[in-house]
Amino acid sequence: MAKLNDILAIADPDGMASKAYTDPAIFEAEMERIFGRAWIFVGHESQVPNPGNFWRTWMGVDEVLLVRQKSGDLKVLRNACTHRGTRLCAEKSGSTNSFVCPYHSWGFDLDGALKAVPDMDGYPVDFDITDRKLHLSSAPRVESYRGFVFASRAETGPSLAAFLGQMTDAIDNLVDRAPDGEIKIDGGSLRVRYPGNWKLHHENANDIVHPGFVHDSSVTSAKSADGGVVPNDSLIDRGQTKGMMISNGLTPKDWNAIELTGTPEGHSFMGGFYKSGLLAHQQEDAVTRTYRKSLEAAHGKEKAATVLGMDRFNNLIWPTLNINAQFHQIRVVHPISVSETVIEGYCFRLGGAPDEIFHRAVRFLGTLVSPASMIFSDDLEIFGRVQRGLKNGGIERLNGQRGASTDMQGMGARHSTTSSELPLRVQAAAWHNWMGVEQ
Numbered sequence: 513m514a515k516l517n518d519i520l521a522i523a524d525p526d527g528m529a530s531k532a533y534t535d536p537a538i539f540e541a542e543m544e545r546i547f548g549r550a551w552i553f554v555g556h557e558s559q560v561p562n563p564g565n566f567w568r569t570w571m572g573v574d575e576v577l578l579v580r581q582k583s584g585d586l587k588v589l590r591n592a593c594t595h596r597g598t599r600l601c602a603e604k605s606g607s608t609n610s611f612v613c614p615y616h617s618w619g620f621d622l623d624g625a626l627k628a629v630p631d632m633d634g635y636p637v638d639f640d641i642t643d644r645k646l647h648l649s650s651a652p653r654v655e656s657y658r659g660f661v662f663a664s665r666a667e668t669g670p671s672l673a674a675f676l677g678q679m680t681d682a683i684d685n686l687v688d689r690a691p692d693g694e695i696k697i698d699g700g701s702l703r704v705r706y707p708g709n710w711k712l713h714h715e716n717a718n719d720i721v722h723p724g725f726v727h728d729s730s731v732t733s734a735k736s737a738d739g740g741v742v743p744n745d746s747l748i749d750r751g752q753t754k755g756m757m758i759s760n761g762l763t764p765k766d767w768n769a770i771e772l773t774g775t776p777e778g779h780s781f782m783g784g785f786y787k788s789g790l791l792a793h794q795q796e797d798a799v800t801r802t803y804r805k806s807l808e809a810a811h812g813k814e815k816a817a818t819v820l821g822m823d824r825f826n827n828l829i830w831p832t833l834n835i836n837a838q839f840h841q842i843r844v845v846h847p848i849s850v851s852e853t854v855i856e857g858y859c860f861r862l863g864g865a866p867d868e869i870f871h872r873a874v875r876f877l878g879t880l881v882s883p884a885s886m887i888f889s890d891d892l893e894i895f896g897r898v899q900r901g902l903k904n905g906g907i908e909r910l911n912g913q914r915g916a917s918t919d920m921q922g923m924g925a926r927h928s929t930t931s932s933e934l935p936l937r938v939q940a941a942a943w944h945n946w947m948g949v950e951q
């Protein structure tokens with residue numbers, strides 16, 4: 513593993529060393545020090561509502577199973593058989609009483625305990641299936657915040673509440689948008705893979721300098737398209753897609769006016785920027801009015817106005833979760849190798865809201881994150897080009913200084929006054945903190 517001093521020299525508030533994106537030894541250290549200890553998002557409770565339900569995901573490069581126990585608790589188990597290491601479960605999700613290995617049929621209980629080994633007579637007399645070494649290893653800490661489940665491989669460390677810091681308000685806002693108080697992931701997921709380092713996704717999501725350049729082609733196309741606007745509020749796009757693409761075409765002055773906030777834990781969020789179109793903040797239409805009425809009936813007028821009044825775009829919970837509460841979605845970052853990453857996108861259905869609100873969320877996800885997206889494909893192309901450029905060598909350190917002298921400190925967070933690279937700096941600081949603390 514890379515030496516600690518080498519690692520600590522990599523993170524500078526004004527820019528990470530390029531080998532943080534290209535060196536497999538640094539990647540390996542990240543998997544151990546960050547993904548092996550920090551709180552990693554592993555799923556939403558609605559994905560495993562009943563005992564026996566499981567959801568296959570990753571903590572870093574390790575595949576794990578989020579499993580609802582008979583008791584109702586949640587466990588996160590490594591997806592590898594303790595006999596000879598075979599990947600235990602190939603299904604993405606499902607319901608079961610046990611996990612049975614496809615190789616020699618060892619069977620594990622929902623809590624990871626080994627409960628059946630065929631032909632036990634062949635084993636020595638001291639072979640003991642109750643030996644904990646033969647159980648599937650489970651994350652020692654699994655906690656849920658209002659349905660968002662996080663796991664940590666470390667026995668000790670900051671609590672989930674301390675880790676999330678003020679970002680609980682993004683989760684609160686998403687859940688509070690459901691008139692009946694329940695949200696659930698629905699409609700499957702979209703998945704894309706890009707040829708670049710995992711850090712590039714979060715570094716880009718709240719980078720508000722790039723849209724005017726990187727997304728120029730879709731802004732131009734959208735401006736010249738008729739948008740297919742039709743005069744009714746039913747299951748039709750009503751210009752949503754066009755409006756989303758055009759929104760990336762703000763002037764530099766408008767982008768500079770959008771506030772960015774970075775937290776000491778490495779998280780960040782940006783203000784909303786949809787000024788027109790179906791998803792604009794003050795949009796009025798029959799579906800929105802019906803939805804607002806249900807929310808007012810549930811929360812009262814004042815609280816409903818506060819909930820709907822939170823106008824934010826990406827809420828980045830470092831290192832892997834991006835919550836877009838306003839449009840009821842999340843994106844999750846899965847590192848594959850130092851130069852490969854998978855992004856998964858999911859939509860939530862808000863309990864008690866009109867179906868069309870969910871359909872708008874699905875269209876949002878398709879427009880922004882699908883493999884065929886005219887927006888995200890630009891970002892993915894750029895991630896690949898960054899990776900190739902850094903691999904060429906000659907760039908010792910990336911530059912993240914924009915806005916450094918004008919960021920303001922307040923209420924435990926830092927705030928931008930321009931389209932700042934503040935999110936990069938708080939992410940670099942969190943990277944340094946996690947990588948620098950000894951086990």
Ligand code: FES
Nearest residue numbers: 593595596613616
């Ligand atoms: S490797 Fe799983 S039972 Fe043999």
Ligand SMILES: [Fe+2]
Nearest residue numbers: 722723726891
């Ligand atoms: Fe982008």
